[in-house]
Amino acid sequence: MSLKLMLLLTFAGFLTISCENNSPNDLEGDIPANVTYTEHVRPIIQSNCIACHQDPPINGAPMPLTDYEKVKQAVLTRPLLDRISRTQGAEGMMPNGGQRLPQYKIDIIAKWQAQNFQN
Known part of the structure; x- marks a missing residue:
């Protein structure tokens, strides 16, 4: 076996071993071209926030996030984003005591705001 081939196979082996993803926060999802509350934002809120931000809120949550207007107001007038x-693990990180949302989900909510809160 030639030295070049052996080096190439060794390098390829290192690449294969080092390429892994152990963190759900590193996973990416698609960010839609047009973000709407009903189709994109609501499912994120329902699966990550409603446990505490129900109506009435529990576990020290300051406001409900149960519908379009409440979530929109939380983005506009409260530090939701x-x-x-x-x-x-940072102080005040939400969801409280849980895992940080994957960045693409945060980006979806930010894009919803940038696109003027389509319902």
């Missing part, structure tokens, strides 16, 4: 964007 800031709180979900904080690093894992």
Whole structure:
């Protein structure tokens, strides 16, 4: 076996071994071209926030996030995007006591805001 071939196979082996993903926060999803509350934002809120941000809120949550208007107001007048964007374990990070949302989900909510809160 030639030295070049052996080096190439060794390099390819290192690449294969080093390429893995152990963190759900590193996983990416598609960010739709047009983000709507009903199709994109609501499912994120329902699966990550409603446990505490129900109506009435529990576990110290300051407001409900149970419908379009309440979530929109939380983005506009409360630090919703800031709180979900904080690093894992940072003070005030949401969801409280849980795993930080994957970045693509945070980006979906930010894009919803940038696109003027389509319902």
